[in-house]
Amino acid sequence: MLEIKGLIKTFFPHTINEVKALRDIDLTIQEGSFTAIIGTNGSGKSTLLNAIAGTFIPDSGSILLAGQPITFWPEFQRAKLIGRVFQNPFAGTAAEMTIAENIVMAMRRGLSHPLSKAVTSKARAEIKERVSVLKMGLEDRLDNPIGTLSGGQRQALTLLMATWLKPKILLLDEHTAALDPKSAAKVAELTKYIVDKEKLTAMMVTHSMQQAVDLPDRIVMMHKGKIVADYQKEHKQRVRIPDLLATFDRVQKKELFDESVATLLREQYV
Amino acid sequence: MELVTEKKGAIFIVRAKGRLDASWTDFFTEAFLEFIRQGEHDLLIDAEGISFLSSAGIRSLVRIHKDLTKLKGRFRIVNANEFVVNTLQMTGFGVWIEKKAEADLVAIHVADAGGDLPADCFLIEKNAEMKLSIVNHWAPWEKADGEKLKTIDYQSVTFSVGVGCPQGSDSENQTMVGDFMVVAGNILFQSPEEESRPDFLQPLENFVPKFRVLQAVEAKGNISHLIRFKPNAETQNFSVSALIEKCHNLLQSDNILFVILAESDGMVGAQLIQSPTFISDSMSVEGIGLREWLSFTGERAFVGDQVLAVGVASLKPNQPLEPLLRQTSKDEAWFSHIHAAVFPYQPIQNGLLDLQTQLSRFLNGPPPKALMHLINDQRPEAGLGQTRFSRGAVWCSAIKMEETL
Ligand SMILES: Nc1ncnc2c1ncn2[C@@H]1O[C@H](COP(=O)(O)OP(=O)(O)OP(=O)(O)O)[C@@H](O)[C@H]1O
Numbered sequence: 001m002l003e004i005k006g007l008i009k010t011f012f013p014h015t016i017n018e019v020k021a022l023r024d025i026d027l028t029i030q031e032g033s034f035t036a037i038i039g040t041n042g043s044g045k046s047t048l049l050n051a052i053a054g055t056f057i058p059d060s061g062s063i064l065l066a067g068q069p070i071t072f073w074p075e076f077q078r079a080k081l082i083g084r085v086f087q088n089p090f091a092g093t094a095a096e097m098t099i100a101e102n103i104v105m106a107m108r109r110g111l112s113h114p115l116s117k118a119v120t121s122k123a124r125a126e127i128k129e130r131v132s133v134l135k136m137g138l139e140d141r142l143d144n145p146i147g148t149l150s151g152g153q154r155q156a157l158t159l160l161m162a163t164w165l166k167p168k169i170l171l172l173d174e175h176t177a178a179l180d181p182k183s184a185a186k187v188a189e190l191t192k193y194i195v196d197k198e199k200l201t202a203m204m205v206t207h208s209m210q211q212a213v214d215l216p217d218r219i220v221m222m223h224k225g226k227i228v229a230d231y232q233k234e235h236k237q238r239v240r241i242p243d244l245l246a247t248f249d250r251v252q253k254k255e256l257f258d259e260s261v262a263t264l265l266r267e268q269y270v
Numbered sequence: 271m272e273l274v275t276e277k278k279g280a281i282f283i284v285r286a287k288g289r290l291d292a293s294w295t296d297f298f299t300e301a302f303l304e305f306i307r308q309g310e311h312d313l314l315i316d317a318e319g320i321s322f323l324s325s326a327g328i329r330s331l332v333r334i335h336k337d338l339t340k341l342k343g344r345f346r347i348v349n350a351n352e353f354v355v356n357t358l359q360m361t362g363f364g365v366w367i368e369k370k371a372e373a374d375l376v377a378i379h380v381a382d383a384g385g386d387l388p389a390d391c392f393l394i395e396k397n398a399e400m401k402l403s404i405v406n407h408w409a410p411w412e413k414a415d416g417e418k419l420k421t422i423d424y425q426s427v428t429f430s431v432g433v434g435c436p437q438g439s440d441s442e443n444q445t446m447v448g449d450f451m452v453v454a455g456n457i458l459f460q461s462p463e464e465e466s467r468p469d470f471l472q473p474l475e476n477f478v479p480k481f482r483v484l485q486a487v488e489a490k491g492n493i494s495h496l497i498r499f500k501p502n503a504e505t506q507n508f509s510v511s512a513l514i515e516k517c518h519n520l521l522q523s524d525n526i527l528f529v530i531l532a533e534s535d536g537m538v539g540a541q542l543i544q545s546p547t548f549i550s551d552s553m554s555v556e557g558i559g560l561r562e563w564l565s566f567t568g569e570r571a572f573v574g575d576q577v578l579a580v581g582v583a584s585l586k587p588n589q590p591l592e593p594l595l596r597q598t599s600k601d602e603a604w605f606s607h608i609h610a611a612v613f614p615y616q617p618i619q620n621g622l623l624d625l626q627t628q629l630s631r632f633l634n635g636p637p638p639k640a641l642m643h644l645i646n647d648q649r650p651e652a653g654l655g656q657t658r659f660s661r662g663a664v665w666c667s668a669i670k671m672e673e674t675l
């Protein structure tokens with residue numbers, strides 16, 4: 001479904017602020033798979049999702065999505081293939097518009113007159129049905145402005161809207177991080193439900209080890225712009241939070257392993 | 271009420287003077303609970319100066335006794351006057367009264383063999399000693415194919431450090447050679463795979479653990495002494511070399527086998543992360559390339575966890591032991607090879623401690639978090655020093671060297 005090869009992105013190259021955000025990333029995501037991306041702050045998780053979404057053009061490397069070479073496509077052109085949800089629950093929706101209007105906008109994404117927000121009765125019935133899946137009682141409040149909802153409710157709706165047209169890939173960037181623990185758990189559970197039900201291909205950046213272990217069927221760990229661990233299939237099944245922490249630990253230890261350590265261990269290790 | 275304390279071996283003696291009645295019980299109880307908190311679990315009240323004991327006083331004694339019982343501690347009263355003895359006996363607490371206290375005081379305690387560390391020493395088995403052997407030899411980073419592995423049966427008297435893998439199908443296990451240690455026949459090992467956790471093989475009735483060994487030093491025999499140590503005002507923690515030195519003072523031997531069960535105050539160690547059986551003819555493990563084979567703690571790790579370590583130490587190692595030992599610390603003369611397993615913290619009781627009991631307690635409890643080869647990090651600037659412990663136990667025995675070695 002998604003094939004990334006040799007992806008490199010350096011911000012502020014050749015300056016003192018140079019950041020090698022992606023260093024030669026190779027990643028293939030199978031159709032219908034759900035992958036968690038974990039890693040320390042600044043390891044390049046968001047940059048990887050941004051590269052897929054087309055926020056910038058990479059320095060080198062290629063991206064193939066659903067058979068299409070999208071590497072040089074502008075962001076708006078890719079939007080038809082991609083659903084996104086960010087951390088901020090207020091980012092994905094328009095506060096002053098009603099729930100129904102927001103959803104109609106999402107339904108028309110990529111159509112010729114995307115800005116018409118009239119809600120036909122046929123659309124209304126479909127909206128009602130799909131919103132009821134959230135089990136938040138929002139189907140009875142379709143004409144309320146979305147700004148009156150809680151962060152958790154808004155994030156659930158954003159998720160629903162992002163997946164309304166069954167995107168080729170769903171990109172979630174810490175989409176539960178700004179929610180209170182109960183809402184976060186609810187949105188996480190909904191994510192799993194929708195991804196499974198719609199058989200979506202999804203990538204989810206998260207700092208929650210629990211989510212990474214519970215929800216997806218693959219865990220990719222990043223560090224300093226590289227993929228340093230990749231748990232799939234039976235490896236994923238047996239991995240637990242302490243294993244992930246141990247791997248983080250190992251990666252960091254490897255970094256501290258310099259020439260002086262090598263010399264020391266050459267003498268001392270028997 | 272006046273309390274004067276004195277430490278005799280593991281026994282903490284409190285000489286009390288005055289009336290133990292309602293107006294003094296709070297003071298008395300609090301003082302004793304504090305003794306217990308500081309680790310004094312073998313309390314002996316010298317009651318010669320106690321002139322009166324009321325019901326409130328008895329309640330206080332009951333409370334202290336209860337707390338000590340929970341910790342498997344001991345509570346005894348000696349030298350009480352007739353009134354106090356009668357009061358205790360009539361209220362049903364006569365069992366606390368100890369008749370011939372002084373003789374008992376010396377029974378379990380071995381005179382401290384000297385040195386300035388705050389430690390108690392116990393004799394476990396007189397004249398017990400160990401025999402040493404080199405089971406198999408591999409020097410890092412020689413090519414090490416599976417044919418070199420020797421299968422060893424581990425009996426309960428065996429102590430060992432080395433690298434090897436569990437027995438199983440060849441093709442699978444050849445790739446799994448990692449650091450291991452044997453403590454009284456219990457094998458603890460760490461496969462060198464990225465995600466693997468330390469594991470262990472415990473000898474059970476009909477099960478004698480077997481292990482395939484690429485390199486190991488082994489000592490067979492019984493433990494002769496136990497040392498208990500804990501921090502005091504001058505000594506906050508105990509380096510590995512200080513503990514070895516303490517064993518040396520006690521055993522008067524230049525070659526020592528020791529087992530440490532103690533709370534870590536910072537571990538410094540390395541661990542195989544790739545099996546040496548993967549080293550090929552054309553390959554040489556050099557420079558920074560070593561980090562594909564070993565991981566290093568990189569900091570003083572696992573502070574506060576409980577560590578089980580086993581090691582061989584020698585003052586003047588000769589062939590073929592010499593290549594398997596490294597200097598334990600910068601200044602001291604000891605050479606050693608030590609492996610350690612790290613367990614989540616569990617308190618251990620004071621005083622005389624049985625190794626087998628503690629082993630089965632730890633091996634049947636929460637699983638070990640890590641296993642490593644201890645390193646003496648004397649890098650000029652960044653050096654982390656050696657591993658240190660804050661409190662715990664060391665079992666040890668002299669190793670008898672044979673001419674054949
Ligand atoms: N648009 C940008 N311009 C300049 N630098 C950027 C940009 N986006 C990201 N970076 C830098 O690239 C590196 C990777 O950032 P990224 O946001 O991908 O990390 P992350 O893994 O998502 O971290 P976090 O867990 O904090 O969200 C960081 O050093 C960051 O400062």
Ligand SMILES: [Mg+2]
Pocket residue numbers: 045046047173205
């Ligand atoms: Mg991010």
